[in-house]
Amino acid sequence: MAAESLLSRTLNPRSIALFGAGPAQSVIEQCQKLGFTGRLMPVHPTRDSIAGVKTFKSIDDLPENPDVAFVAVNRIATIDVVAQLAKIGCGGAVCYASGFAESGTQSGVDGTELQQKLVAAAGQMPLLGPNCYGYINALDGVALWPDQHGCKPEQSGAAIVSQSGNVGLNLTLQQRDLNLAYLVTVGNQAVAGVEDCLEVFINDPRVKSIGLFIEAIVDPVRFAQLAHYAAQRNLRIVALQTGRSEAGAAIAASHTASLAGRRSAYEALFKRCGVAMVDTPTELIETLKLLNQAGVLSGNKLVSLSCSGGEASLVADLSEKTSLSFEPFATEQHRRISETLTELVTIGNPFDYHTFMWGDRAATANTFTQVMNGPQDATLLILDTPPRPDHASETWTIAAQSLGDAARATGKRGVIIATIPECVTTPVREAANESGLVVLQGLRESLTALDAVAWLGQNLPGELPARVVLAGKTKLLDEAEAKTRLEKFGVAVPRGLRCARDMVMPSANKLGFPITLKGLGLAHKSEAGAVIVGIKDADSLQTALDKMPKSIGEFLVEQTITDVVAEVLVSVRRDAPVGWLITLGAGGVNTEIWRDTTSLLAPATDDAIH
Numbered sequence: 001m002a003a004e005s006l007l008s009r010t011l012n013p014r015s016i017a018l019f020g021a022g023p024a025q026s027v028i029e030q031c032q033k034l035g036f037t038g039r040l041m042p043v044h045p046t047r048d049s050i051a052g053v054k055t056f057k058s059i060d061d062l063p064e065n066p067d068v069a070f071v072a073v074n075r076i077a078t079i080d081v082v083a084q085l086a087k088i089g090c091g092g093a094v095c096y097a098s099g100f101a102e103s104g105t106q107s108g109v110d111g112t113e114l115q116q117k118l119v120a121a122a123g124q125m126p127l128l129g130p131n132c133y134g135y136i137n138a139l140d141g142v143a144l145w146p147d148q149h150g151c152k153p154e155q156s157g158a159a160i161v162s163q164s165g166n167v168g169l170n171l172t173l174q175q176r177d178l179n180l181a182y183l184v185t186v187g188n189q190a191v192a193g194v195e196d197c198l199e200v201f202i203n204d205p206r207v208k209s210i211g212l213f214i215e216a217i218v219d220p221v222r223f224a225q226l227a228h229y230a231a232q233r234n235l236r237i238v239a240l241q242t243g244r245s246e247a248g249a250a251i252a253a254s255h256t257a258s259l260a261g262r263r264s265a266y267e268a269l270f271k272r273c274g275v276a277m278v279d280t281p282t283e284l285i286e287t288l289k290l291l292n293q294a295g296v297l298s299g300n301k302l303v304s305l306s307c308s309g310g311e312a313s314l315v316a317d318l319s320e321k322t323s324l325s326f327e328p329f330a331t332e333q334h335r336r337i338s339e340t341l342t343e344l345v346t347i348g349n350p351f352d353y354h355t356f357m358w359g360d361r362a363a364t365a366n367t368f369t370q371v372m373n374g375p376q377d378a379t380l381l382i383l384d385t386p387p388r389p390d391h392a393s394e395t396w397t398i399a400a401q402s403l404g405d406a407a408r409a410t411g412k413r414g415v416i417i418a419t420i421p422e423c424v425t426t427p428v429r430e431a432a433n434e435s436g437l438v439v440l441q442g443l444r445e446s447l448t449a450l451d452a453v454a455w456l457g458q459n460l461p462g463e464l465p466a467r468v469v470l471a472g473k474t475k476l477l478d479e480a481e482a483k484t485r486l487e488k489f490g491v492a493v494p495r496g497l498r499c500a501r502d503m504v505m506p507s508a509n510k511l512g513f514p515i516t517l518k519g520l521g522l523a524h525k526s527e528a529g530a531v532i533v534g535i536k537d538a539d540s541l542q543t544a545l546d547k548m549p550k551s552i553g554e555f556l557v558e559q560t561i562t563d564v565v566a567e568v569l570v571s572v573r574r575d576a577p578v579g580w581l582i583t584l585g586a587g588g589v590n591t592e593i594w595r596d597t598t599s600l601l602a603p604a605t606d607d608a609i610h
Helices: 021-034 075-088 111-122 165-172 194-202 220-232 246-256 263-273 281-294 309-318 331-338 361-372 391-410 426-435 443-458 479-488 501-511 538-547
Strands: 015-019 039-043 068-071 093-095 135-137 142-144 157-162 180-185 207-214 237-241 302-306 378-382 414-418 438-441 496-500 515-519 531-535 554-559 568-575 579-586 597-601
Touching (some): 015 021, 021 039, 075 093, 075 111, 157 165, 165 180, 165 207, 165 281, 180 194, 180 207, 194 207, 207 281, 237 281, 263 579, 281 438, 281 443, 302 309, 361 391, 378 391, 391 426, 414 426, 438 443, 479 496, 479 554, 501 515, 531 538
Parallel strands (some): 015 068, 068 093, 157 180, 157 207, 414 438
Antiparallel strands (some): 135 142, 515 554, 579 597
16 A cells, blocks of 8 residues: 555645635644644735734745645635645645535535535545544644644644544543544545545554544445555554434434444444444543553453452443453462452452552552463553542552552553543553553443453454446345245245235145245335234135235245244345445344344355354
8 A cells, every 4th residue: 555645745734825814823823832843824815914924915926835725715715715726736625614515505505516616626636624624633733723622742642533523623622641643524525535534544653543433434445445454554443433323314414414324334344344333432532542552452351450349340240241351360360369368358350359458569569460460461450549649649549550560570461440530640640651551531431442452452354345336227126036036046945926815825725834924015014914924724814814904916925934943134235335234133023123133244254154
């Protein structure tokens, strides 16, 4: 994969042109705060300076072709400015204005048509947006961002691409010790999109993890290739995808004109691509922080340490819906641990080690060392600290230092978790940093993060097949015709006959009882009362037929399978935009009630199906 991507120059500029007085002033101020050392070139027809920086009257007056331009004028003027920038060879544009494809037709103006004109105006020039808040490159002091933010200069960190400007802003404001290298918002993705940002991130060795806040993936095949390339460089991706509910999908369509796919489709796509999924911004932050500082876990075996049975119970309860495993200590390790404690302490996992040695660093470190000297992939210390550090609260810091001592002695990975997110103090962070420990905030999101990085450690990305585009019009087959075609491909189906209402009885006699009667031409036959199973004789069949809706003209009469062990649903459908999706699950008339299904992208291996 080429090191130079579409957005390389755009996201790593040394010269910036700015359009739109108010937003331009904000961008200049934010660049200066972040330490940008390149050239800032505001363009304004009447003002001599903006934020103390000399302006230029027009694009033609610029002393050099900018690496990127921040365009914050109205949507009509945006198209003209973009065309002029493309003509002079600008490296890229960030289009702030909204009112394009995401807005539909308003006041007689077709937003989709305007967006098409914008794309044409850009030509070969990269473009972020429209309807885009901008981006921050904290590694190089670049903030094409017309607002406040929480980023600070960084040497390395996580890179996030977001389809939402405000959620992107919120992520920069986090106070969870996540080093943020890039925050890029993409808006409508009219030209450049998520995949183009990923390519820049992957090729920047300062990026340690990648996060996505997205509504849709435009090019799943390219996305899969990039995920594979990232994993080869020990970079892993964590995704928070919105628009998975019906209401969320409707909002996504009006927000950035995105066609958000069903949850099952994106779960299948991300699983194939080796991308971890989370559900909340805090889970995204904690997972990226863990990847930044410790990388993936090689497995899911954990030990939890706490000085409270209540905390141990919480860990056990909240881990129940994850793949995390808290296995009992082996006999020999159990003996070694018990020798460091009083007989009043019950040894288990999660482990309540009590407070008999609280404040004694040597004794605590000794116990923790025996605990960490085992086969687990990471050891957790549950530790919430007082908000105002003083002499009396030093013992909490000693607990953190003791875990660090044990981690150094064993060479094993240690993680400190505050059950309540804000209950982490600077001394504890410093003790953790000195010992190479990770501090996570919030018990549920921390366990989710650990579950995600454990999954990433055991799942590398797989390739996606090229898209298959079907020519011509689609045709919906009824069950009888569909089964006839499946049978030609070797799929076993019950013996059955298609017939009109007056031929149901002769067809049943020909097949032999018991039979199942199904009305054809209905998508949801069970709800319509158009499926009756286990009909044992002619009288029962006549009764069943009389109950069928009179609107049904054709039927499928099938032999009833009598030696059923279980009914299984198997479906294959094309789900835009991810491709062909195989769904497996509990079948039968209660399929939609149970909703016990899982989805895989086709083709799927036997191992994946099992």
